[in-house]
Amino acid sequence: MNLITIDGPSASGKGTVSNLVAKALGWDVLDSGALYRISAYAVQTKDINPEDAQTIAEVVGKLDIKFQEGEVWVDGVEVSDILRQESTGKMASKIAAYPELRAALLDRQRNFIHGVPGLVGDGRDMGTVIFPNAPLKIFLVADVNERANRRYKQLVDKGVVANYDEILADLQRRDDQDMNRAVAPLKPADDAVVIDSSHMGIQDVVDSILKEWAKKST
Ligand SMILES: Nc1ncnc2c1ncn2[C@@H]1O[C@H](COP(=O)(O)OP(=O)(O)O)[C@@H](O)[C@H]1O
Ligand SMILES: Nc1ccn([C@H]2C[C@H](O)[C@@H](COP(=O)(O)OP(=O)(O)O)O2)c(=O)n1
DSSP: OOEEEEEOSTTSSHHHHHHHHHHHHTOEEEEHHHHHHHHHHHHHHTTOOTTOHHHHHHHHHHOOEEEETTEEEETTEEOHHHHHSHHHHHHHHHHTTOHHHHHHHHHHHHGGGTTSSOEEEEESSIIIIIOTTOSEEEEEEOOHHHHHHHHHHHHHHTTOOOOHHHHHHHHHHHHHHHHHOSSSOSOOOTTOEEEEOTTOOHHHHHHHHHHHHHHHHO
16 A cells, blocks of 8 residues: 555644655645644634534535645635634644544545555544554654744745744644544554654655655565
């Protein structure tokens, strides 16, 4: 099975590294965080009570979601920029704790493996819940101060006014929420390879994952 899962906390570099690994191997990417962000977008735009897990799960189950050429379309609207907003990420982290929503997104995520040459699954529970049989599971971590630096630079490069201390506090809150929820908490699978990228460049991380994959596939 051509499948690599890459899980880890916010701003550890999962999205960047997943795309580069998939490009090198000619595979597709499942950006599972985008599905939780889309769910948050639905809550925010359809006037749904953020505490109402059942309604959120029902509405999300019916959404028409398309990923194409770097764009994300929900019910015919291009939403990529809205999804990346911090407010969407915060709401995503909150509602991702609902078992009803996680169940509603389960098959949608597993279906990504069908009909593709291979898949890199990027998220929090790719190796523990969604693809427990994946031949290679990576858990990508980095020191929280380094992650705050990366997020700060990312926002400033996009022309967004950013405050380092706020970003750091937000990451710490999000780590706490993602790691301590009852269902599918962020944690390495027992058979995951842990990569600490605090002092590694992006290409070094990509190369070490490709090396792990080469070991598995020979
Ligand atoms: N090893 C690394 N060294 C320095 N910067 C990195 C590294 N990995 C990722 N980045 C940068 O950190 C930022 C956050 O990465 P991203 O892929 O969005 O993280 P995640 O998907 O885990 O939230 C991006 O601007 C990315 O270019
Ligand atoms: N497989 C996943 C992916 C994301 N989530 C939740 C938890 C995260 O805080 C939000 C947003 O995820 P996303 O990967 O887009 O966030 P970051 O880019 O890492 O900040 O969704 C999840 O619970 N399970």
